[in-house]
Amino acid sequence: MKAEFRKKICIIMTLSVLILGTCGLIPIKEVSADTPRLMVSDYSIDKEKIYPGDTFKITFTLKNNALNRVSNIKCKISSDNGQFLPVNSPGTAYIDEIYGEEEETLSFTLKADKGLKENAYKITIKTEYENWNGSYENVDEIYIPVSYEARAKIYGAYIIEEDIRLGDNIEIVASVNNIGNSDIYNVEAVCKGDNITQTDQFIGTIEVGKSANIDLITKTIALGRGDRINKLYVNYEDKDGNKYTDEYRLGVSGVINVMEQDYSDIITVKEGPEKKGEGNWYGIIIGIVVLCIVLFFIVRRIKYKRRISKEFE
Secondary structure: OHHHHHHHHHHHHHHHHHHHHHOOOOOOOOOOOOOOOEEEEEEEEOOOOOOOOOEEEEEEEEEEOOOOOEEEEEEEEEEOOOOEEEOOOOOEEEEEEEOOOOEEEEEEEEEEOOOOOOEEEEEEEEEEEEEOOEEEEEEEEEEEEEOOOOOEEEEEEEEOOOOOEOOOEEEEEEEEEEOOOOOEEEEEEEEEEOOEOOEEEEEEEEOOOOEEEEEEEEEEOOOOOOOOOEEEEEEEEOOOOOEEEEEEEOOEOOEOOOEOOOOOOOOOOOOOHHHHHHHHHHHHHHHHHHHHHHHHHHHHHHHHHHHHHHHOO
8 A cells, every 4th residue: 555655756846846846936957967988997917918719807897987886797708719618618607787987807718729839819799788768789899819829849959969078069969940830040059068168059039840950069168967957948039139048968867978088099200300319329339349259269279279389390
């Protein structure tokens, strides 16, 4: 009964205002309600770069830019051709209400398709909501850049020399392969460590799926010990100038077995011509002495024979 009575009172008051306004007794002003404007005000992604196949979280803010409260808010996130698919959710969220000039934050976890090319892809955020004056809909678009990962790997690094001595020059050879999805630039090979001098080789650009050879000459400067580590590095950049490095330990886990120099196999220098002359003089003197001795005995024998002959005459 009370509800019906209140309803009748409201109707009577409304009719009274209209009648009096029509008669000019009450000025009637045109009353307009602010149209709700619920839209995405900002967003963020939890990864600096997104590669094909990556899972990432997108967080955005819905702001009610009007003065009126909105309710029954349904928010749906999607991409045109399934480039980004929701993870562990249907890609929708529900909010009871957002008061005028207030905000609400939502987050969705998405997965990028593995077959995406390097490009920017559109994400659509569709919002449906109501207020006392009717139902509304808003569509916001966000573009997410997908990048290709730059990756290089060192393979087959080894030292050509086997018996390595302190102070020796040694040759280090290897190959560097581009195993990423984009070209790599300003590729440079560097070897350095505790046993060897630092040396480098500029290679340049390596295209996707290609490789390049590394050939470095360095010198040993310290004996090998377990705490002396030596490495081969490959430095490179992606198309945006971001720098990357791959490294490889030389020798056995970075230790190059450098030994002391061995001088036992060095050939003795032959004697000079002066000593050869002295040897010749020694031979001549010995020959003369021997000749004198022989002549002495010959002369003595001749004298002995002559004396015997005189005794028998």
